Amino acid sequence: MNPDLHLLQPYPFEKLAKLKTDCAPPSHLNHINLSIGEPQHPTPxxxxxxxxxxxxxxxxxxxxxxxxxxxxxxxxxxxxxxxxxxxxxxxxxxxxxxxxxxxxxxxxxxxxxxxxxxxxxxxxxxxxxxxxxxxxxxxxxxxxxxxxxxxxxxxxxxxxxxxxxxxxxxxxxxxxxxxxxxxxxxxxxxxxxxxxxxxxxxxxxxxxxxxxxxxxxxxxxxxxxxxxxxxxxxxxxxxxxxxxxxxxxxxxxxxxxxxxxxxxxxxxxxxxxxxxxxxxxxxxxxxxxxxxxxxxEIHVRANRDSYRQKFDAVLDILQPVMSVTRPPAGFYLWPSLPGSDETLAHDLFAQQHVTVLPGSYLSRFAHGVNPGNHRIRLALVASLPECVEAAQRIRYFMSKRL
Ligand SMILES: Cc1ncc(COP(=O)(O)O)c(C=O)c1O
Missing domain, CATH: 3.40.640.10 (Type I PLP-dependent aspartate aminotransferase-like (Major domain))
Known part of the structure; x- marks a missing residue:
């Protein structure tokens, strides 16, 4: 076997699955996944x-x-x-x-x-x-x-x-x-x-x-x-x-x-x-x-418009409870939050059935810090109503923690 294979780290989603294993999220809330960057808009x-x-x-x-x-x-x-x-x-x-x-x-x-x-x-x-x-x-x-x-x-x-x-x-x-x-x-x-x-x-x-x-x-x-x-x-x-x-x-x-x-x-x-x-x-x-x-390019412009609508709606809901800004590009939000990003992702899933990715899973400890610490990644890939619903649950969750 190639010994370098041992150098490969577990993929972030593997770590995330492990983090969630002990959770029993409320069954009356449907699961909303904001962790993975897989576009959900229809293929043209x-x-x-x-x-x-x-x-x-x-x-x-x-x-x-x-x-x-x-x-x-x-x-x-x-x-x-x-x-x-x-x-x-x-x-x-x-x-x-x-x-x-x-x-x-x-x-x-x-x-x-x-x-x-x-x-x-x-x-x-x-x-x-x-x-x-x-x-x-x-x-x-x-x-x-x-x-x-x-x-x-x-x-x-x-x-x-x-x-x-x-x-x-x-x-x-x-x-x-x-x-x-x-x-x-x-x-x-x-x-x-x-x-x-x-x-x-x-x-x-x-x-x-x-x-x-x-x-x-x-x-x-x-x-x-x-x-x-x-x-x-x-x-x-x-x-x-x-x-x-x-x-x-x-x-x-x-x-x-x-x-x-x-x-x-x-x-x-x-x-x-x-x-x-x-x-x-x-x-x-x-x-x-x-x-x-x-x-x-027509479908590409329409795609951008759909993401803009989602950023508008979600930022309106989240900005009162966290430090989060509209990115110039891409479809992620990358808010910085007090406390452990892992605990936050764990508790959010356990209490609100919303999956987000801890920022530290996307980065390494280097030069004295892990720059992903105290951040989470939210992929706004789901439909507008689902993103809005997720944002409302996150807002409720955050307001209880403040
Ligand atoms: C930064 C970045 N590069 C590359 C990719 C890979 O995309 P694909 O292989 O679908 O082109 C992704 C997928 O999420 C990504 O986030």
Whole structure:
């Protein structure tokens, strides 16, 4: 067995299930789950229809790892429109790769790019709290994870300035997550550009997880992305930069398992080679559904509107009893609360049959603190009435504790 498997930590939802085992929540209240970031809005018909038609025709063929030209063209066009890149600035043959959701890609990418030679003492840098895959990917790639804590008193803005030069010098891969899970924080253009400069100085790769980029509060202010930061620097080869996007959140299709990786052609050439052996080509039926999804923005705008309605309603209910603000993007609330986040999640489930995720399950103790302590993550993925009902129960629960 690979001894590094022992380094993997229990997944947050495993810890959460354990935390709840001794609870007997009131049976007259239905269970409302705000813990998992699985979109519950209906998957658009156009995606289902495209997939249904393709199923009739395509199951008898092996797909190629690089994916169809039409899919890569649709993705390139989407990226160019969304991030205001110059026309034809992305080569669909060399700078786009379809992946089966960003989770597998974020993991396999590290296996491909990290040089595990022990003499290099490889580090993979990541935010803290963080999407758990980054850590597992680093460990199984033979690197050590290095956690970037948030700036004090911020809503989880990574404190890049706190990273010692000796750490940058060992960094081979930097994961960033913008918009962030759990806080919805967006890394601004100038910070992205400073990271690109660091990547040049210390020769590392930036893997930007942008899977929440299409869920944001202000219609006129979509979050910037890493390729956009490259373009603003005139860096049209996107050197050292790779972005990860997904249809799971944008198009309410987490079961489709569809996303893509785009950016530096030299890196993607190697990653394509890796993926060819890994055997993770995207099914042609999924490709057909994905083409339909990337070519449509109407359902994406409607999706954002639904989240806005939920934030409006839930924040009105919760703000009188806790310190919680509307995030610029994403679909989570990340309130800070007095006392133990674990106890709070436990008691809330036991008394109100509402499941939330303790913040400390999403982060590690690093540099003297666990930045997820005293926070909980609320995923506003359920329907509006369910989110409102959950918020009212949380308010009642909190008002009894105050
Ligand atoms: C930050 C982040 N990245 C990546 C993913 C994976 O999404 P998918 O594999 O569905 O594209 C998630 C899912 O919750 C996430 O929260």
């Amino acid at each position: 018909r156009l995606i289902i229809q495209a997939m249904t038609v393709a199923l009739e025709r395509e199951l008898g063929k092996y797909p190629t790892t690089i994916g169809s030209e039409t899919l890569r063209l649709s993705i390139a066009q989407w990226l160019i429109n969304r991030f205001q890149l110059p026309p034809y600035s992305l080569d669909p043959k060399q700078q786009i790769l379809p992946v089966n959701g960003t989770r597998e890609a974020l993991f396999s990418f590290a296996q491909c790019v990290v040089n595990r030679d022990i003499s290099t003492q490889p580090l993979v840098l990541m935010p803290n709290p963080f999407y758990q895959i980054y850590e597992g990917a680093a460990l199984l790639a033979g690197a050590q994870p290095w956690f970037i804590n948030p700036l004090e008193h911020s809503q989880n803005e990574p404190d890049f300035a706190s990273i010692p030069e000796a750490v940058w010098a060992r960094c081979q891969l930097l994961y960033i997550c913008s918009p962030n899970n759990p806080s919805g924080t967006v890394i601004d253009l100038s910070s992205l550009q400073q990271l690109i400069e660091k990547a040049d100085e210390y020769d590392f790769i930036i893997a930007a997880d942008e899977c929440y980029s299409e869920i944001y509060a202000e219609e006129i202010q979509p979050p910037v992305g890493l390729l956009q930061a490259c373009a603003a620097l005139g860096r049209m080869d996107f050197k050292r930069c790779v972005v990860f996007h997904s249809l799971s959140k944008r198009s309410n299709a987490p079961g489709l398992r569809s996303g893509f990786v785009a950016g530096d052609a030299n890196i993607l050439r190697q990653y394509l080679l890796y993926r060819t052996y890994h055997g993770c080509a995207m099914s042609l039926a999924v490709q057909a559904a994905s083409i339909a999804a990337w070519q449509d």
